[in-house]
Amino acid sequence: MSRQTILPELLELFRKFGYDGVSISRISEATGLGKASLYHHFPQGKEQMAREVLMFVDQAVNEYFVAPLKVAGSPKQKLTNMAKLVEEFYDCGNKGCLIEGLTLGDADELFHDLICASIESWLQAIAKVGVEAGLSKKIARERAENILIAIQGALVVSRAIGNRAPFKRVIRDIPSMLLGT
Amino acid sequence: MSRQTILPELLELFRKFGYDGVSISRISEATGLGKASLYHHFPQGKEQMAREVLMFVDQAVNEYFVAPLKVAGSPKQKLTNMAKLVEEFYDCGNKGCLIEGLTLGDADELFHDLICASIESWLQAIAKVGVEAGLSKKIARERAENILIAIQGALVVSRAIGNRAPFKRVIRDIPSMLLGT
DNA sequence: GTCTATACTAGGATAGAC
């Protein structure tokens, strides 16, 4: 069983249950691999699994969210493309956010650097599109932050009230959140 | 030891570590009470503790966030007052959000109704201020949702990047998020 | 109402056979 098949499964577990909510037994059930096999692939156990999932996600962020912002096209088109891919990644708000589950409690210190770096590269890519569109660096950065805040907040609120409409609305409004109405 | 002294301590634990991250031993250490004493006060264990914390928070939400929106004053003043109290409650973004830790994994089903009701009453109170200020019901509701999304999202992002500035900015912008610039 | 002691279960991790 290869990394490419197991990491997506681990991602789903960590985003759904959080670091503390994922047990080796649960992973064993979900993947069909015995505990000993899991430790064969990940000698440092759960911590290594979460770390590799975060690196896998960082790669996905760069490939799916950041790269579309760097190709040719108008700022609005780039953001619309990104918004669509974000919507897919979170399955219209049905799938939770990795950040939440990996920044609670003790896990926070373990993974802070990885999470921080991943968010930062996404943030900078969005801000760069804003600068291209004529915004000042400061405003572009703030609005990029607002976009990530809206995405993460919408995931929390949508799940809490059991209604995906707020998430979908946020996705739709991403371009205007950076470029203005 | 009374409910009034122990519930705030439990709140801090659950918001910091999430439901799965809080163990009875941890609660015992934090409160200074032995395990058996904790079960004396909360016969149904951790689940009851979390439930009572949520009811305690619901009360606090109504007392501190909703009530200030119902007194006399201009819409802008009401929102500014609320924003200030929200900032205090989350300690400028240093303290996490209960919702996150209690909507992950299995805990989600256990507490969904309580969390949902609590958010809904807050949401409606904000929307009502918007209607008073002349907004349509639909727009007022959407903007109220946007405010909660921004608050929760800012907590996630601020913690993740280790910088409270986005949270403070969101707090400052709450009135204009409802009433327009 | 709080404590010590204890029972039981689940989670983390490894040894060794195949």
Place this chain on the structure above:
DNA sequence: GTCTATCCTAGTATAGAC
């Protein structure tokens, strides 16, 4: 590379003394 069996620790929960 995967399995069964096992070990140890941590977590949940309760009994019974004070």
